[in-house]
Amino acid sequence: MDVSRRGFFGFLVRGAAALVAVGAVSKALASRIFREELPARSIAPSNQRWVMVIDLAKCDGCRDCTKACRAMHFVPPMQDWIKVFEITDNPTAGAYWLARPCMHCDNPPCVRGCPVGATFKRTDGIVMQDNDRCIGCRNCIAQCPYGARSFNWADPPHTAQEMARPYSMEYMYPHRKGTVEKCGFCPHHLREGKLPACASACTMGAVYFGDELEDAVTNSKGETIQFTKITKRGAAFRLMEELGTEPRVYYLPPANRKYPSPVEKQHA
Amino acid sequence: MNAREQNLLKSVTVTTWRFRIWVGFLLAVLAVGAYAYVLQLRQGLVVTGLRDQVSWGLYITNFVFFIGISHAGTLISAILRVTDTEWRRPITRMAEAITVFALCIGGPMVIVDLGRPDRMWNLFRYGRIQSPIIWDVLSVSTYLVGCLLYFFIPMIPDLALLADRHELAPWRRRLYKRLSLGWTGTPGEKELLERAIGVMAVVIIPLAVSVHTVVSWIFAMTLRPGWDSSIFGPYFVIGAIYSGAAGVVFSMFVLRRIYRLEAYIEIKHFRNLGLLLLSFALLYLYFNINEYLTIGYKVEGPERRLVYDLFFGRYAGAFWTVQTVGVIVPLLLMLTVLAWPRYRQFTVQGVSLAAFLVVIGAWAKRYLIIVPTLQTPFLPAQHLPENWTNYTPTWVEWSITAAALAGFLLIYTLLSKLFPIVSIWETRAEGEPTSEVSVAGASRWWRRGTAANTTALVLLAALLVFPSRAQAKAPRKLPPQPTVITIESHVVPTPASEPTGEAAPSQPDSHRVYFYAGPWLNHPPPFGGQEEKTEPPAIAVVASLRNPDGTPAAYKAVTFALQTGFGVLQLGSRPTDARGHVELVLRDQRYGAYPITVSFSGDDEFAPATSRQKVEFGLPPAPGLPRTGVLITPYATPGIGIPFLGFYGFMWVVFTYTFGYLVLYRMRRVRQENGNRTKGGD
Numbered sequence: 028m029d030v031s032r033r034g035f036f037g038f039l040v041r042g043a044a045a046l047v048a049v050g051a052v053s054k055a056l057a058s059r060i061f062r063e064e065l066p067a068r069s070i071a072p073s074n075q076r077w078v079m080v081i082d083l084a085k086c087d088g089c090r091d092c093t094k095a096c097r098a099m100h101f102v103p104p105m106q107d108w109i110k111v112f113e114i115t116d117n118p119t120a121g122a123y124w125l126a127r128p129c130m131h132c133d134n135p136p137c138v139r140g141c142p143v144g145a146t147f148k149r150t151d152g153i154v155m156q157d158n159d160r161c162i163g164c165r166n167c168i169a170q171c172p173y174g175a176r177s178f179n180w181a182d183p184p185h186t187a188q189e190m191a192r193p194y195s196m197e198y199m200y201p202h203r204k205g206t207v208e209k210c211g212f213c214p215h216h217l218r219e220g221k222l223p224a225c226a227s228a229c230t231m232g233a234v235y236f237g238d239e240l241e242d243a244v245t246n247s248k249g250e251t252i253q254f255t256k257i258t259k260r261g262a263a264f265r266l267m268e269e270l271g272t273e274p275r276v277y278y279l280p281p282a283n284r285k286y287p288s289p290v291e292k293q294h295a
Numbered sequence: 296m297n298a299r300e301q302n303l304l305k306s307v308t309v310t311t312w313r314f315r316i317w318v319g320f321l322l323a324v325l326a327v328g329a330y331a332y333v334l335q336l337r338q339g340l341v342v343t344g345l346r347d348q349v350s351w352g353l354y355i356t357n358f359v360f361f362i363g364i365s366h367a368g369t370l371i372s373a374i375l376r377v378t379d380t381e382w383r384r385p386i387t388r389m390a391e392a393i394t395v396f397a398l399c400i401g402g403p404m405v406i407v408d409l410g411r412p413d414r415m416w417n418l419f420r421y422g423r424i425q426s427p428i429i430w431d432v433l434s435v436s437t438y439l440v441g442c443l444l445y446f447f448i449p450m451i452p453d454l455a456l457l458a459d460r461h462e463l464a465p466w467r468r469r470l471y472k473r474l475s476l477g478w479t480g481t482p483g484e485k486e487l488l489e490r491a492i493g494v495m496a497v498v499i500i501p502l503a504v505s506v507h508t509v510v511s512w513i514f515a516m517t518l519r520p521g522w523d524s525s526i527f528g529p530y531f532v533i534g535a536i537y538s539g540a541a542g543v544v545f546s547m548f549v550l551r552r553i554y555r556l557e558a559y560i561e562i563k564h565f566r567n568l569g570l571l572l573l574s575f576a577l578l579y580l581y582f583n584i585n586e587y588l589t590i591g592y593k594v595e596g597p598e599r600r601l602v603y604d605l606f607f608g609r610y611a612g613a614f615w616t617v618q619t620v621g622v623i624v625p626l627l628l629m630l631t632v633l634a635w636p637r638y639r640q641f642t643v644q645g646v647s648l649a650a651f652l653v654v655i656g657a658w659a660k661r662y663l664i665i666v667p668t669l670q671t672p673f674l675p676a677q678h679l680p681e682n683w684t685n686y687t688p689t690w691v692e693w694s695i696t697a698a699a700l701a702g703f704l705l706i707y708t709l710l711s712k713l714f715p716i717v718s719i720w721e722t723r724a725e726g727e728p729t730s731e732v733s734v735a736g737a738s739r740w741w742r743r744g745t746a747a748n749t750t751a752l753v754l755l756a757a758l759l760v761f762p763s764r765a766q767a768k769a770p771r772k773l774p775p776q777p778t779v780i781t782i783e784s785h786v787v788p789t790p791a792s793e794p795t796g797e798a799a800p801s802q803p804d805s806h807r808v809y810f811y812a813g814p815w816l817n818h819p820p821p822f823g824g825q826e827e828k829t830e831p832p833a834i835a836v837v838a839s840l841r842n843p844d845g846t847p848a849a850y851k852a853v854t855f856a857l858q859t860g861f862g863v864l865q866l867g868s869r870p871t872d873a874r875g876h877v878e879l880v881l882r883d884q885r886y887g888a889y890p891i892t893v894s895f896s897g898d899d900e901f902a903p904a905t906s907r908q909k910v911e912f913g914l915p916p917a918p919g920l921p922r923t924g925v926l927i928t929p930y931a932t933p934g935i936g937i938p939f940l941g942f943y944g945f946m947w948v949v950f951t952y953t954f955g956y957l958v959l960y961r962m963r964r965v966r967q968e969n970g971n972r973t974k975g976g977d
Contacts, residue, residue: 060940062930065920069929074887074918075860105347105683112677127674133921136518142428143421144929150918162417163340163410165350166428172518172673178350178410181341204339205410222861236861240915242885243859251862255884267673270518273923 071151076239077212078152078254079226080263081126082279085233087286088113088124095228099213101200103183108175108210109225113289122289123281126234128225129154129175129210130266130274137167137176146207152239152275153212157196161206168207172270176209212236222247231286239275304460304715314712321705328698331691332407340410342691348676349669349686354408357699359661360538361401362435362510363531364654367539368394368442369503371568373496382567385559388718389550390543391446396706397542398439400699405431407695424936425926427513434502434509437943441502444954445495451478451488451958452720467713476958483965491957498949505942507535514664520598521590521668530582537575538657541625544568544650546707548643550716559717562642569633569646572653576626583622601671610667617663621656625649778848780838780893780906787833787880831913833882838893838906840875847875848901855879857910858890866891886915 030038092109102108109128115121131154138148145161148154168176182204189200197215202208213223221227222245226236229247237244237254245251257263263277281288335342345352371390375383406412422429455475458468478484511531514522524530544565551560590598591606605614632638632645666686676684688696836855840848848871855866871877891910897903920927926935 057933060931061933061936066929069920070918074915105679110677112674114675133923134925135927138927139925140426140428140516142423142426142432143417144423145417145421147929148920148924148927150920152921160414160417160421161411162414164405164408164428165410166426166513168347168350169514169519169669170517174347174672174674177347179339180343180346181339207410220860238860239884240886241859241889242883243857243862243864245859245862249862251859251864253864253883272518273921 065150068155068157069147069149071149071153072218073151074240075151075217077131077217077275078237078239078244079128079131079212079223079276080235080237080244080254080257080279081276082233082235082261083123083125083281084279084284085231085286086111086124086126086281087231088289088292089230091228091230092126092128092225092234095224096210099224100198101186101189101202103177103179103202103208106177106208108177108208110174115290123284124289125266125278126225127173127175127266128276129212130173130272130276131212133273133275134271136170136172136272140166140170142166146209151217153214154209155196155211155214156199156207156209158199158203158206158208159194159196163205163207165207172267172272176207178207179204304457304719310712314708318705318708321701321708324694324701325698325705327694328701331694331698335407335691335695336412342689344682344687344689344692346683346686348672348679348684349666351408351665351669352686353662353688353692353696354404356658356662356665357696358401358404358408359510359531359665360658361397361404361699361703362507363535363538363657363661364542365394365397365401365438365442365539366503366507366532366535367397367543368392368445369499370536370540370571371543372445373499373503376492376496377500382563384721385556385717386543386547386564386568387449387721388446388714389546389716391442391449392707392710392716393539393542393546394442395439395446396703396710397539398435398442399706400703402435402439404699423929424931424939425928427509427516430509430939431513433939433943434506437946438502438506440950441495441499441946444950445492445499447474448488448491448495448954448958449718449721450714451475452480452485453715453718454478455480456719457715476962477966478962479966479969481965481969483969484962487957487961487965491953494949494953494957498946502946504532507532510535514668518673519668520596520601520671520673521664524586524590526582526586526589530586533575533578533582534657534660537572537579538654540568540572540575541650541653541657544572545647545654548647548650550711554711554716556717559722565643565646566633569629569642569649572646572650573626573629573633576622576629576653580622580626583618597671597673601667604667604671605663610663613659614663617656617659620652621660625652625656628652778840778895778897778901778904779843780840780853780895780904782836782838782891782893782906782908782910784834784836784891784908784910787835831884831886833880834910834912836879836881836891836893836910838871838877838879840871840877840895840901840904842901847871847873848895849873849875851875851895851898851901853877854894854896856892856894858892863892881912883912885912887912 088111090111093107093111096102096108100108109126112125112127113122114125115123131152133148133152135146135148135154137146138154141147142164143160143162145157146154146167147157163178165178168178179202183202185201189202192198192200194201194203195215197211197218198213199208199211213221216223222236226234226245227247232246232248232250235244235246235250235252235257237251239254242254243251244254244257257279258277261279263279265274265277267274331342343352343354368391371383372387372394376387406415409415418429418432422432424430451474454471455478457463458471458475460468463471508528508531511527515524515527517523547560547564547568551557587602587605591602594602604610626649628645628649632642638645670684670686838853838855840851840853842848850873851871852868853871854868857864857866866879866881869877869879888909888911890907892905892907894905895901895903926932
């Protein structure tokens, strides 16, 4: 088939028009799919960046934090939203206690992997868990290297107190079967200007909590210290830094411990 | 209709009592599985052996296994069709059938694994394209539709043929008539059909490769030891084709025996597919060596425990058995019957037995990929009961697994009754299939598209050292007086550079700069990412201490404190100078306005005093998500959305073209034109 010059130009013009039309349509489509603004629930009530600092030198493994957390959130049995591990990095260095809440990572693998946005990052740094939406695929459990997530394998035993309020992802109860649970830094407490349950319950004052933008963290004893100062002078580290998860929980090294280590405690 | 076709149709027309017993048995297994699932729905996943440590188990194993088996259809059928291999004709239908049925069983296994299947709709309502789970939903559903079309389109002529068979029940003939879409078998229709099949065969190959790659990505996108591997995509694809081809061989063997298809499925089919299976066994062996040698050689970090457990520890028995039974033994067996002329007479049995072992081994291998990794967490499992750290599947999981297998066999059985399992029109041919196309030539196709998907993260650490300033005040002498404190604050102007002697921690700590795909995978910076925190200015708080007359209180210790959200930050004390001034320079990383309390505890000459004033520090960064987060936004990001939506969207366009346009629309047009022409001719 021969193509005349006119026909070819016509083809070019029609082609250009088609391209423009396709471009406009795909742009309109893209602006609907790839939205820029954050949904309301991702925006925290106030502009803060919460951080936690756990001083391992002060931790004596009493697990008051775990108990307070359980009482506060009616945590289902077998779950530890803040769990105290006995860690031995190498046989020579000796053992220490390691309290592990949710790390509220700035590069959270769980949030990345959640298919429905049931777990999401809030602007104040908290990784929220919405159990109205969770489908229970447990991809977040596979994703989290800290083991900070638990699943309600059965319908957890309920108490009247727990069932008295409607579900809120801030205080995170009543608990529901088939959904994932985790620590949330007690957002309902933060709203009222109170420390999270674990931080205020730590009798050793080992758990500091505060706002990175205030550059200050406070523990249960009311001691407020400058955040950047202790992280720098105290050589603070984050758990599994090499994984690039950028946790918001910092640890001060278990140097010069004041209390017996897990091993010493056993021998005593 | 000749005797050959009569014979092929026998599988559709004749029903024996053995068939009924078999179906009854499968239904019974299904019923037990259904009971188990109802139990699981009512009590939750607590009825399984899964717990927080090992939260995926048998169900996910089954999912990966069946998706793997489903690769048979693509391989045997599409590749052999594209390469125009003649001997494929009698076996393509079987292969395609396996694909469709395995997908129909494998897909729902994920739903069985869900804690809240009632909320499945959320996947579509709130789906985030950043999640590998959504990739799976997208790819498996696309693949299922594609395979259904690819199974159905080549069957149309056979359906038309069946619709004309008078010995069949009327309802069946009506069904065939409906499904045959008015096929009349004119050359125009045939050409369109061939074109539709050709297009489908071409697009289904990359689609199949993508599906099993995406399945592997569920694991490879985590940080877990053993899963965090860039080889996983091709490793899974090869493993899938390996098990799928074995599935086809084994089903060929079984159907050949049951339906007496010796005349159509010949030794050469077993031989050719055996060679294919053999080459994939070698490839799979190669991938296994690659995967385990690289982690076994270095035994780094958490992988050390995994490698130990697999090679010598609690999984060693299972691991070596599976590697032997699933790869080594089939390999040797096939070598014997295919390469050794003396044992050539056992080709059919030998290859089929090897295929059977491969299928069993494939399932076990999936289990060994999933469970040991989950039993090797980063942080040790402590204070947990034995059944939380050690996964043992319960009867519920086993019966649902058995039901899945039974369901697969049942669909296969029933549909092999309903539809001819050997393509009639394709085998009806211009003479016997002649050329035996070499497998090696064809296999070039399958090695394509398995390019490893390797994403590299490059980290660069840059240390920024900012100067800090020294301050020095020379004390002078002044007379004493009672107290009033006034507080002022101002921003300390920062000269570009000034040498420093003070040890005060100054500047942002090492800013690790990421060259990873962050900005590309997330929105580019202007799109609402958290702003890079600008360094807050140094703030000088100046307090002056004097008595009501205005006489300054010199050389007195004054304490500064700052009220934070949770407490009071002590800023230490400073002496006033001769003019009663005291300056405290704060270089903290602080934003916003905070009340600062300046207090003087009093001494013999001056009464104690306290004053409080709000001091403005730097402007806080606007709220947003952290920029260090990759793919964490609630909305879709173009970097990850466009490739996935583009690829699978293209597939849907092709499906619409082949089925909607070629098969439904064009064929009808061709028939109409034909009808008009014949009418006109009369």
